[in-house]
Amino acid sequence: MWNDLMRRWMDMALWWLPSNRNNGETASPSAPASRPEAPAQPKASPSPTPQSSGTDLTGIKGIGPAMQKRLEKLGVTSPAQLAAADADRLTEQLKAGGAVVSRNRVVEWIQAAGQA
Numbered sequence: 001m002w003n004d005l006m007r008r009w010m011d012m013a014l015w016w017l018p019s020n021r022n023n024g025e026t027a028s029p030s031a032p033a034s035r036p037e038a039p040a041q042p043k044a045s046p047s048p049t050p051q052s053s054g055t056d057l058t059g060i061k062g063i064g065p066a067m068q069k070r071l072e073k074l075g076v077t078s079p080a081q082l083a084a085a086d087a088d089r090l091t092e093q094l095k096a097g098g099a100v101v102s103r104n105r106v107v108e109w110i111q112a113a114g115q116a
Contacts, residue, residue, distance in 0.1 A: 055077070055078045055079060056068070057071060057076075057077075057078075057079065057113075059116070060079070060082070060109055060112045060113060060116070061108070061112060062105055062108065062109060063109060067099065067101075070094060070097055070099055071094075073097070074090070074093050074094070074097075076090070079113040079116040080113070082109060082110060082113035083110055083113040083114040083116075085110060087103055087106045087107045087110055088103065090106050090110075091103045091106045094106070
């Protein structure tokens with residue numbers, strides 16, 4: 001009984017380490033004798049995330065998927081549109097929508113979009 005309690009305690013304390021249970025260790029007395037294994041199913045290949053419209057803006061440093069969605073809601077869907085945007089107005093619009101962004105960051109995005 002003591003060994004079983006210690007084993008369980010160690011399992012809980014070291015849950016983050018890989019286990020060797022499937023590599024030849026015997027099952028614990030409290031575990032069922034055998035469980036039918038489900039047949040392995042092939043993993044589906046990850047499908048690319050569909051872009052809502054325009055060109056991908058996430059290639060610009062500092063623009064992730066969430067910021068791209070915010071920009072698309074404001075009508076900025078391509079690097080060309082971002083390069084033509086007014087930094088002050090775009091910053092105000094993003095902040096009004098709840099984004100935490102500085103004017104300097106928006107200026108960097110506009111400059112990077114102009115070079116793309």
